[in-house]
Amino acid sequence: MINKTTIGLLLGLVALTAVNVHAQQRGSDPDHRLSLTWDRWLDHDEIGERMQLMQRTWPNFLTLRSLGNSHGGREMWLMTINNPATGGELDKAGMFIEANVHGNEIQGAEVILYTIWYLMENYDRIDEIKRLVDERVFYLLPSVNPDGRDYFLDNAGSGARTGHIPVDSDGDGLFDEDGPNDLNGNGVIEQIRKYVPGQGTHRISHVDPRLLERVFPGENGDWVLLGREGIDDDGDGRVNEDPVGGYDPNRNYGSDWQPNYIQGGSMNYPFQLPEARAINDFMMTRPNIAGFQSFHNSGGMILRGPGAAWQGRYPTSDIRVYDEIGENGERMLPYYDYLVIWRGLYTVHGGSIDWTNDGLGIISYSNELWNGGQYFNSPLLQEQRQNPNSPISPQRSRFFFDDFLEFGDQYVEWAPFEHPVYGQVEMGGWKKLSGRVNPRFMSMELFHRNMAFTLYHADQMPLMSIGETSVERVGGNLYRVRVDITNERLIPTITERARQNHVVRPDLITVQGNVDIVAAGWVADKFRPGPTQMIDQEELDRILVRSGHPGRTTRTIEYLVRGSGAMTVTYSAVKGGTVSASVQLR
Template identity: 25%
Template sequence: MRDLEGAQMWWCYRGSSILRSSIVGVTMVFLMVVSVDAQRFEEFVDFEPTEEQFDFDRWPYRLPEAVNARLQELAEQYPEIVRAHHIGNSREGRKLLMMEITNFETGDGESKPGLWIEAGVHPNETPGPVYLEYFIERTLAMYGVDPAVRRILDTRTFYVVTDLNPDSRQLALTSHPAWPGYKEEEQPGADLNGDGYITQMRWKENPAEEEYQYLPEGRLVDEDWHMDPLGYVWRSSSDTGWEIKDRERDWTGRREQPDYNRNFGAEWVSEDPGAGEFPFSLPEIYAVAKEMTDRKNIFFMYDIHAGGVGREWMIRPLSNQPYQAMHHEDNDFYKRIEAAWSVLSPGDQTFSDYYTPAGTGATIGGLPPDWGYLHQGIYGFGGEVGGSGIDYDGSGEVTPEELERWHVEEMDGQFAEPWMPYDHPQLGAIEIGGYRVSPTGPFPPSIGDIMRIRTDRSFRYLMYVASLAPEVRIIDLMSTENADGTFTVNANVGNDGWISTYVTQRALEISGSSNVAGPGASLNIRARDFPAMVDISVDGGEIVEGEVPQNIGHLVGKFTYIRQWADEGQEVPSKMATWVVRPDGSGAVSVEVRVSAHKAGNDVQTLKLR
């Protein structure tokens, strides 16, 4: 098993400089966690998928219909550990499937702590759904082979939506030059140099500058429409517009497509580009939010994006508020798992959009992880994944220059071409080359050896987070016979997990009120305080004292306990439930005691009184 020790210092010096000061204060606490309870990564059995299971070199990727067909096959192949749920349809009528993955023989999915994982928010971020296809295939295939996977699926549940925006994915994939039937004449721009593809143009407005200006080949600088890096089209002819900054050009126009990353209810702002008519107005977002809200066992969500080239990074809540707006205990948890991410992904960062150089925090609203934290009271990340190219210089990241070199030298120009000089009638001396583009922007698809490394890394990290879930346990079940012939039964209940049963302090603050109009308003805020309950049943007697069931409140996890009482050296806090049982007669008497909490699973023990 692999220790996390030292992760904190690595993260501090390799991560974002903005966060260094905020994390140093928990360094010793983090190391104490490691030494006190040996919190470590699991060792997993290597996964060598068949071509049917997963092909690291597949491009183009499978279309949504083919992916859904494969998911249905897996549900039929592994009925004991996965079920495919049809949770809704896209705007164009495509099915949204949610895969529920757990060992159903050890209990229903909702009886165990749950993790929600989704991808496909933005049309140009095609690798994200493929990462989740890998996660599903590996988890299912290795359940009977890998003891670590078995332990997690026996006690945890994963809810996986591989693609919550299948309509845009269909367009993005079928519009790429690698797709069979691609027609250059149907794409924006023009093939100026006659090589059969639309690539890119680049030039420097000032030869002394290091930065190039880019446009798709054949596009004009002053055209009345523009495509942003996410693949959304903006037009300047609209009376209503939002400003967008793209490289060195200010563009004002109306974006035609909704942004699935702005339609969740938390901090929703109608003026944000693509925010939608009201929160959850998009059918795909409504379906996802409803499933998450109805399933009270979910304690973590992971929303996968594909930021492009170079490093992968994690975006944590809150996106439009400073860290001080979050309770210190919740911030402390993020610092710990950020450190863990730095071990698995050396050099990669974790940060909040609030602290981006552009200062966009004041305008970002409606993001999934923010909604998960503010309205569901759970932890979550937005992961920006990549997965192609070669780190030629060993710097820890794949730069755009290295990615282009990989395309040309290693992939035989399949996805990009060398830059060649060209005399443009409007721009003058430019170069044409780089990535072959589609209407949804340049594609360096996630394929090859780096994708193999990064999908494995993502799998291990999600399994690590799953291992942190709260776990209620009956530590001891005892009885004492009283002078009047009754028995006093005591159940000492504790939390074996790293996370507290309430998960976040935010969950304890949510009031359950909502003031946002629209059909999706009922999903905005519901009370999320789910305490631990202890129940008892008697065979051969009856309860004469003690509530049934008993609400014992919450049980703190190891993270919280060590953070607050590290110098006391006591056991993890526990609580006692007590009843008095009166036998029916002179026969045998036994009790069964069950403790449960929505986000912390359950435990059952029996005791013979006589």
């Protein structure tokens, strides 16, 4: 058997060879540096290998680091994309994209790998991609929960949402001692049913023999359901009552964190989990991060905070920004709805995007990848699905899709089994990849559309520039200096929430030169004469702008100065970059 490292090395060699060959472009296909396939779900090792391969292929732009170890000792791989020729990392707005905080919600990791690959492959081909890469920094973390990911992909995969810190779910002083068991060794945790003629709660559906349906009250079925495949591992008389982990790694963040009895699975305090802590520690050293995406599955949603109604409404100016990006996202992502978490999904306390919005001042979304509507994605088929007699009625469509498009690969037929506790039973059911994860053959579209949304989001991060300047002698050596300052994109340099919480350093307007600043003010309307709105601060060579610079807006600042020679005005926003203009006083 060839181990994974060997494969990685081989791929690396192929890549290095490709660099030197410069093969002719064939047909319409671009000449990719890395011909990667995207029809597999990669486990943690494979993700690491793929990231290393890409890093070796594009070493000037890509930096690969580990943010630390997961509880299970897996590296928290993070790729940074930055073009050093256009500036340092902290001088550009950063877009942080993460995925897979729930172990079973896997496909976001592939979206992220695809994003790295796509940006690098197309940097020299597509002008807009080049511009985006040159203007921004990207932080890409494919798996927040690598322990859960491997548990899902490399094992039977049942109950993989959680992280892997042992939790005593049944309060017996033992940890994770009684989870489900793959009794028949087929790699799937199945359902158990038992044939009890005339005494059961369920019967075989006449629509499809694979469907079990609950009988009406007063009727008798022939089957009872006995839960998931497993036994009483710890001999306490209960089956599967303390499986691996037992918490929600996306309830452990620092805003609106609530104790376990209010928010199940939150653990004891925010950032207790090594994974959440490693990510936050890193993000707090990168105040330039202005966009955040956390990929989940499923349902087809573009979610924003707040996670709980009692957190109140976001400030109106922030909502405008969220709405515009979210609504365009809906146009880019068919079947996805833009929703507020607590209204559209359910109440979440201490989720990651509440923290990044409230605590780090970052415009943040969470996409729930994959909507079941996409199985039958035409208006005609959607209409037909309403008909209960159709083979693609909601009840039967999953079987139809599996039969005709996956060739039965995702379903395990009921089969007899001699259970150590329940006696003669049958086991069967859906495999782990069915339902929440898109079919592999539909991955490319999902990857690309979601990547495109995050790139659009990234493109809307603040981007400061200096426009027109003017110098006017008022009298003597007293001058009136005007500078147009623009944020070219939608997102403000400081969100209103960030201002309220004091979590982003204010923008600074500084002045250098042989000048004495008499007054400074904002020009109300540069085309109509009138007094400026005075800036009432003591240090006029270092003006604080706590409310930041709004999106797609130009402001004109005016200085009344005494002096001569060059005067330089610099606008510095931690999330929007630093820009300067120099004028001559004469």
